[in-house]
Amino acid sequence: MDARVKPGHDGGVRHTPLESPPVPRFxxxxxxxxxxxxxxxxxVTRFAPVKGASLSPTPSLSVVHSLSIALPMLPSATSWRLAGVASHLRYTERDEKKRLDAVQAEIGRPxxxxxxxxxxxxxxxxxxxxQEERRQIFEDRSHHIAASLKYLPAIARQLYHxxxxxxxxDFLTWFEYAPADADAFEELVRTxxxxxxxxxxxxxVDIRVERERLDAG
Incomplete structure (x- = not known):
């Protein structure tokens, strides 16, 4: 079951209940x-391999927060599972982190x-x-953080290692946004x-999904 997830200022995650109970931060x-x-x-509304091998297309996606990645996986119900853990920001400098913290949106907005x-x-x-060489490519030349800032807070993002x-x-990147911001998200991905x-x-692999509004009757 899914839960709302909020990025923590310590690089971790804060969880508030949506369908599953809260999880400890520390x-x-x-x-x-x-x-x-x-x-x-x-x-699932779109399932597209972008580079390399794809995953098996499925009609639905579930997100589970657990103390173990060894979750039961019934072949008849689940085609694949991908696990990750939220961690500290690896290539971000202090000033960049402050700018991100000031504008980034929370996961789980209605x-x-x-x-x-x-x-x-x-x-x-x-x-x-x-690490230094990767940092130079990540931000000094690719401007990953600087390019992403213009799309915040409309698009929320959580990275799992x-x-x-x-x-x-290596990474699982999860984005959430309102339908009105769909074009902005496509622009971010292209960038x-x-x-x-x-x-x-x-x-x-690029997997797009949609859920009913939380306040839907």
Whole structure:
């Protein structure tokens, strides 16, 4: 079941209940698991491989927050599952973090009935670079943060790290936005995919989903 998720100022996540109970912010490693299957709070509206192999298309998506990534997976109900954990910002400097904190939106806003799950795997060449070299590509040359700021707070974003968990993808990026901001989101995606950083992506899948409004009768 899904829960509203709020980015924490410490790089973690704050959760407020939507369909599942709150989760602790500290002292506990909370995993987020996305499951594609026949049922879920989010209805899949588009399923597109962007680069590399795709995932099996599914009609629905569920988001589960758990203390374990070893969740039951029934073949008849679930086609795939992707797990990640929210972590500190890896390539962000203090001033950039302050600017992000000042304008970034919360996950789980009632009006944000559109969302996108974009899992990404980068090449071995990317991971062979030093942290400083990756930072130079990420922001100094690709301007990832600076380019994204203009789309906040209309588009909310939460990044989950998967590489350290031994998962198939390195990152799971979750975006939420209102239908009126759909064009802005498409522009953001095009902007990010035109950067030098994206040249190191070897696999990416773009999954768009929609849910009913929380205040719908």
């Amino acid at each position: 002292h506990t490693r909370m995993f987020t698991v996305f499951r594609g299957g026949k049922s879920g709070a989010w209805r 009006e944000a009935t559109y969302a996108a799950l974009i899992p990404i795997k980068k090449s071995a060449t990317w991971w062979e670079l030093t 998967s590489r350290d968990l031994g998962e198939t993808f 990010l995919r035109a950067t030098e950083e994206w040249r190191y992506v070897e696999r990416e």
